[in-house]
Amino acid sequence: MAREIRDVVEQYVKLVGTGPTADIVDLYAPDAVIEDPIGTEPKQGHEAIREFYDVIASLERETSLAPETVRIAGNHAAFVFTLVTRAGGQRMTLSPIDAMEFDDDGRIIRMRAYWSAEDMSVEPE
Amino acid sequence: MAREIRDVVEQYVKLVGTGPTADIVDLYAPDAVIEDPIGTEPKQGHEAIREFYDVIASLERETSLAPETVRIAGNHAAFVFTLVTRAGGQRMTLSPIDAMEFDDDGRIIRMRAYWSAEDMSVEPE
Structure with a gap:
């Protein structure tokens, strides 16, 4: 299970950087809940999750996983992980800690992201 | 609140390395719940939390926070963070991701630790 979860984490980070959104959504169970950042209104189900990731779908972007930080229990x-987006001459960098729970099929059933404005930087390119 | 939470995180990691247990327990609200590692039976309340930290109280040990990883939302x-313990000629290193929730007084109400045997190493000193 640990190997499978690590694979999903790696796919997740890669897909957040490349899309398509549908492939990100497919990593989630149909009734999964995301809270990004944690403390905001949770979004449940594939449709809400699709809307969430669609926000970045049109942006030039790249992601990288900090592999030495992956913890599986x-x-x-x-x-x-780190997400860099480029739009309107600006480069935005966001680096959250994501916490995920999986079902026995290796699908994400809950994702909560730990970050605030302090973990984000915006610079001219 | 972010500043206060960061202070508690720093105190927590320091106290796990130095004790006393009572000072660690004081960082928790009376009815706080810990799950370490996440997925194991949660322990609730100061008495259960004290028993949990008492396990390492007699060991020679040190801790360090990876400050660049602290995310607050x-x-x-x-x-x-990393915990190193020394006992019986062996050096044990454990490096979890801890996720914490706080009440409005800055006391920890929930702690969940993400780690498995893969994040632990034991070596002769």
Whole structure:
């Protein structure tokens, strides 16, 4: 299970950087819940999750996983990754810790992202 | 609140390395719940939390926070830290991601630790 979860984490980070959104959504169970950042209104189900990731779908972007941070415990994982987007001459960098829970089929059933404005930077390109 | 939470995270990691247990327990709200590692039976309340930290109280040990990993979102925090213990000629290193939730007084109400045997190493000193 740990190997499978690590694979999903790696796919997740890669797909957030490349899309398509549908492939990100497919990593989630149909009734999965995301809370990004944690403390905001949770979004449940594939349609809400699709809308969430569609926000970045049109942006030039790239992602990288900090592989040394990946922690897996049973059906749970947590890790640091970085998302860089470029739009309107600005480069935005966001680096959250994501915490995920998985079902026995290796689908994400819950994702909670730990970050605030302090973990984001915006610079001219 | 973010500043206060960061202070508690720093105190927590320091106290796990130095004790006393009572000072660690004081960082928790009376009815706080810990799950370490996540997926194991949660332990609730100061007495159960005291028993949990008492396990390492007699060991020679040190801790370090990876400050660049600290993420704070509202009343939540997540971070990587490392605990090194020395006993019986062996050096054990454990490096979890801890996820914490805080009450409005800055006390920890929930701690969940992400780690498995893969994040632990044991070596002769």
